[in-house]
Amino acid sequence: MKMIENKIDAHATHSALVRGLVSFAKKQWIWAYFAAGATYFVTLLVVPTGGGAGALLYAALTFASFAVIVGVGQMFVVTLGPGNVDLSIPATMTLAGTLALKFMDTDSSLVVPGILIAIGVGLACGLFNFSLILVLRIPPIIATLSSSFLFQSLAIWSNRGLRIKPPEVLANFSTGGFGGVPNVAIIAVLVSIVGWFVLERAIAGRWISAVGQNQRAARLAGVPVNAVRLGVYTGCAVLAGLTGFILACFSGGANLNMGTEYMLMSIAVVVIGGSSIAGGNSNVPGIWGAALFMFLIVSMLNSYGLGAGVRLMLTGLIIVSVVALASRTGRRP
């Protein structure tokens, strides 16, 4: 940043290109992409030539997609301001995946009702979460954490941990690709575009950001605060349900512990992507950069054959650096 600015002074040129670069570098989310790109190329150094680069990118796109879909939901929740976070994402994923796959029972003709069940479970979980928050006035962190026990128990009770395979059509779709792009990535891109539109172009996005910046001010300005919060929490749960469904089809069945890593992952991609953890200031593109980065960093450290201890420590250090850089950029001059 400083370097670029010095350069501008030195040359005293204000060409459109440089201006463009500066405004580009001012985006908080650019650092996530920078980090993802860097880890990608460092990994390629140990990848034997011949298809390795493409295979790695394909795998990264595939697995980043799951983090992106839950990340978009979590991003909206985090935007609502301090203390807003949905910790029930893993349990919602598990419950939706379990119930939908159990209903379809490998029957390819029941795909549509299966998807509707997954979405319905998400909807119900979101409504339940919000009713705890609104009616019982429980802080969101506690409310979503305790409801996640309930959802998880329901999943256990409904299926006793049995793993039911997805219908052939869905298994093939979720593991397949179209034109060199994984199908799950196409879904994630569509979700991101809708998410971006809602956040940046629709009145709902303005409302969400307004609530996150100052809830009292937003209420006085006539924003339907509770309706906004209701929409955000149910939206997040629906996306979690959808991810659970796709992930269950992708990995050959719903597992009781299948969503576990997405609790932290969903928050990490939001923060690394440059959205403010304090709420009110979020972005969608960063989620993609961060999700790719989170996958690639594990691949990179695995490919270099580092031990688990070093791996976890480096992951932590790199994430801290990226978040620090992103938040510095975000500060207004």
Next chain:
Amino acid sequence: MKIKSMLLGVVAGAIITTSGSTVAFADTSDKRIALSNNYAGNSWRQAMLESWNNVAFAAVHEGVVDAADAFTTSENQATEQAAQIQNMILQGYDAIVVNAASPTAINGAIKEACDAGITVVSFDGIVTEPCAWRIAVDFKQMGRDQVKYLASRYPEGGNLLEIRGLAGVFVDDEISAGIHEEVANTNFEIVGSVHGDWAQDVAQKAVAGILPSLPEIKAVVTQGGDGYGAAQAFKAADRPMPTIVMGNRRDELQWWLEQKEATGYETTSLSIAPGVSTLAFWVAQQILDGADVPKDLTVPFLRVDQESLEEIVKETPNGSVANVEYSLEDSKKVIQAAK
């Protein structure tokens, strides 16, 4: 006089008949056993609880023991389990069978139970408190056995991919240590190692991430619950399918069976049967009965091979884990083996 001795004879005969028919002794018929379980959130644990219900409840029904209640903590926390064990002490159980959240963190509560005269038998997740019995899994051996099998298949060696469990957990270190020790005696080389957290989806993701950087893989050593995910990742990357050692999960065995029928695919599968909870139940019953039981016992492995595959797939419920439930006789054999 005569009548008295006759009566005695009848009583003795009755005792012999009882012991001969169902159970060894009736001495434990007023004893109450509790299961303290720290976690129920995966298919292995669910099968473990179901086995307990099958065997221990039947034993209650037959009057071998008075009660065999199972309790599970919700959060897999040592503090929570310690509190649970303290409740069991107050409830006056005669024996507590425990699958512990931590080998050391609930030692205090275990000691309290022992001091209250309660027999404590830990299994799978064992405790280090000396007053408790331990039915431990020889995890190192589990690692060694995998490599031994592969070495007999491929004496010429080759490249191995290792899928580990959850970083920082004792079990993961032990299995991995066993694998590495045994690999040193063979021509194999471990060219990559990832953490799959004992979950199919995590393993699938980790393997997909490292595959592009790896040369051709001859075989994959695993820790259970991760074989199917690894197979999916190899398939998605369009790489030749290596020999993946499985961990007795139904989906792994099912996949193996399909490959066997299609291409003659060969591998092996080993893990601990969730029914080990029933072994612990019988050991506790034996101790209450006054049997001389060594403090350290070892759980036998349940192994599936090319021949037994079809039968075990048929017996294992869809989505569960290959299982055996132990009988009183089995537990006596395990006790005998440890002496």
